[in-house]
Amino acid sequence: MKAISPRPRAWAIEVEDLTKVYPGGKPALNGISFAVDRGEIFGFLGPNGSGKTTTVRILVTLLRATSGAARVGGFDVERMPGRVRQSIGYTAQAVGVDDDLTVHEHLVLQALLHGLPPSREQQRRIEEVIETFSLSDVAGERAGRLSGGLRRRLDIAQALVHQPPVLFLDEPTIGLDPQARNALWGHLRRTSREGTTIFLTTQYLDEADRACDRIAIVDGGLLVKEGTPSALKREVGEGRLQLTLAGGADSARAAQALALSPLVLSVEPGDELVVRVRNVGVGLAEVVRLLDQAGIAIETLETGQATLDDVFLRYTGHAPRTEQPAGGAVSSLFAAAHGRRRR
Amino acid sequence: MPATAVLTFRNLVKNVRTPMLVIASVAQPLVWLVMFSQTFSRLADTPLLRGLGYRSYLALLVPGMMVLAVLFTGLQSGLAMVSDIDSGMLEKLRISPISRLSILLGRVLADSVTMVAQGAVVLGVAALMGARVETGWLGTFGMLASVALLGVVGASLANLIALRSRNAELTMVAGIFVTLPALFLSPAFLPLRFQPDWVQAVARVNPASYVIEVGQRLMSIGNDWGQDVRMLAVLAVAALVLMPATVAAFRAATR
Numbered sequence: 001m002k003a004i005s006p007r008p009r010a011w012a013i014e015v016e017d018l019t020k021v022y023p024g025g026k027p028a029l030n031g032i033s034f035a036v037d038r039g040e041i042f043g044f045l046g047p048n049g050s051g052k053t054t055t056v057r058i059l060v061t062l063l064r065a066t067s068g069a070a071r072v073g074g075f076d077v078e079r080m081p082g083r084v085r086q087s088i089g090y091t092a093q094a095v096g097v098d099d100d101l102t103v104h105e106h107l108v109l110q111a112l113l114h115g116l117p118p119s120r121e122q123q124r125r126i127e128e129v130i131e132t133f134s135l136s137d138v139a140g141e142r143a144g145r146l147s148g149g150l151r152r153r154l155d156i157a158q159a160l161v162h163q164p165p166v167l168f169l170d171e172p173t174i175g176l177d178p179q180a181r182n183a184l185w186g187h188l189r190r191t192s193r194e195g196t197t198i199f200l201t202t203q204y205l206d207e208a209d210r211a212c213d214r215i216a217i218v219d220g221g222l223l224v225k226e227g228t229p230s231a232l233k234r235e236v237g238e239g240r241l242q243l244t245l246a247g248g249a250d251s252a253r254a255a256q257a258l259a260l261s262p263l264v265l266s267v268e269p270g271d272e273l274v275v276r277v278r279n280v281g282v283g284l285a286e287v288v289r290l291l292d293q294a295g296i297a298i299e300t301l302e303t304g305q306a307t308l309d310d311v312f313l314r315y316t317g318h319a320p321r322t323e324q325p326a327g328g329a330v331s332s333l334f335a336a337a338h339g340r341r342r343r
Numbered sequence: 344m345p346a347t348a349v350l351t352f353r354n355l356v357k358n359v360r361t362p363m364l365v366i367a368s369v370a371q372p373l374v375w376l377v378m379f380s381q382t383f384s385r386l387a388d389t390p391l392l393r394g395l396g397y398r399s400y401l402a403l404l405v406p407g408m409m410v411l412a413v414l415f416t417g418l419q420s421g422l423a424m425v426s427d428i429d430s431g432m433l434e435k436l437r438i439s440p441i442s443r444l445s446i447l448l449g450r451v452l453a454d455s456v457t458m459v460a461q462g463a464v465v466l467g468v469a470a471l472m473g474a475r476v477e478t479g480w481l482g483t484f485g486m487l488a489s490v491a492l493l494g495v496v497g498a499s500l501a502n503l504i505a506l507r508s509r510n511a512e513l514t515m516v517a518g519i520f521v522t523l524p525a526l527f528l529s530p531a532f533l534p535l536r537f538q539p540d541w542v543q544a545v546a547r548v549n550p551a552s553y554v555i556e557v558g559q560r561l562m563s564i565g566n567d568w569g570q571d572v573r574m575l576a577v578l579a580v581a582a583l584v585l586m587p588a589t590v591a592a593f594r595a596a597t598r
Contacts, residue, residue: 085440096431100360113439
């Protein structure tokens with residue numbers, strides 16, 4: 001396997017005006033452009049059907065773009081898919097493991113397929129990912145006997161065993177419990193510190209916030225916003241105040257009083273009054289002053305910084321769907337019983 | 344290490360891991376071999392049959408049962424393809440820096456090894472029952488090689504259906520729909536001259552018939568190069584018709 005020649009100021013991933021129209025005329029991408037720097041953790045954030053998976057599948061050479069260009073590790077995905085494949089690791093949304101093979105065999109297979117011959121080096125790499133993803137207790141187990149969380153970890157270990165410069169993870173934390181999720185983020189940050197570029201998609205805003213160096217918000221096949229999580233939050237600059245009123249004061253009257261201020265963006269009346277203000281510092285003082293003027297006493301008051309939810313709401317006009325649809329479990333059972341379709 | 348070798352090995356390891364699949368596809372022909380050779384022995388093991396050169400009805404049955412075993416395994420090759428699509432393993436292979444062809448070759452080679460092994464098991468059981476290959480080791484080799492070639496053609500058809508439908512049930516039903524007539528509309532159970540004209544006509548376009556006839560001759564009578572060449576030509580035609588379609592379906596599935 002030839003080493004990928006380093007280029008001056010080369011991006012790990014470059015995407016220019018990418019579009020994808022599926023047969024049948026349904027557009028999935030409507031012209032997306034972005035670039036990911038080497039060593040970055042880049043989060044692609046968006047609801048179901050926003051074009052996240054389509055983008056990933058084009059970047060890992062599984063799908064052809066309708067128009068536009070994309071380069072991974074400096075290689076064009078359309079013209080040099082072979083070179084791109086030498087540069088990447090990938091895990092799909094659905095875990096890709098072979099129930100008949102053991103954990104260790106999966107890793108050997110992937111190493112061999114990526115041109116890492118049986119050798120000390122291969123052994124060392126395999127032991128390393130087994131260690132990293134805490135798989136040593138199950139290294140000899142067949143994948144069919146592993147829990148969902150372990151299968152996910154094995155899948156990511158497979159994608160990393162050949163030390164790809166660029167790692168693509170399509171919703172890597174789906175189906176993981178919070179503990180496994182935290183552990184996975186720990187692993188990924190370590191991997192990133194070793195120089196691997198990580199491109200991931202997620203519907204979980206809090207995760208993207210904590211783990212990603214930069215995020216892009218996609219919606220309806222368009223990239224609506226891009227930046228560091230903190231910059232995006234700063235830009236939105238919204239603060240969220242939650243207050244309860246003393247002595248059963250009329251929350252609708254309080255809402256009326258607050259709605260007059262230009263600093264207040266929105267008010268949701270109720271037992272707990274939720275007030276969004278343009279800036280927590282100034283907004284908080286304003287809210288307290290206005291309620292005082294109206295003769296309404298505050299019992300409790302909590303403040304919260306803008307979250308990525310707010311960012312998302314601001315740029316897409318709707319709230320992100322972070323929960324799995326209720327029918328998810330049932331429909332996946334159904335799909336399993338009737339042969340899952342990949343496309 | 345070449346990817347084709349790696350994938351052949353992987354597919355064989357999978358077979359060993361679920362031995363029931365391999366055993367099941369050879370168990371059916373073995374049961375038939377025992378059942379038919381016993382139940383039909385009075386009726387079929389006649390001077391008339393021996394007069395045609397067959398050593399016994401059992402000897403006549405063996406090649407057909409070898410063919411049944413490899414056709415079942417060909418069918419399982421298609422099912423394994425659906426399973427690789429469903430499990431995401433095919434996608435894993437597609438994003439690996441290996442030639443697309445090695446994915447297909449790895450499957451064909453693993454299938455062939457399994458088919459030769461199954462043919463040998465059928466021959467071995469037949470030997471235990473008292474049938475032997477009159478043409479010796481060379482004839483045995485010829486029988487194993489020819490049934491494996493037919494099996495690969497069958498596997499090509501099963502994979503074509505599997506890749507187009509991506510559906511295990513459909514592949515299964517279509518496979519059985521093809522396998523059993525291929526066997527019954529052939530000299531597998533009875534020399535063609537004892538069968539109605541229309542069966543003889545169908546058998547003439549059935550590649551399995553040619554393989555079974557060559558096998559029956561190698562079991563009982565001796566080699567006939569003309570017949571061997573005819574069989575190879577028919578298999579080549581079948582392969583030329585099917586394999587481009589399978590490769591095209593595979594290309595469509597793997598871009």
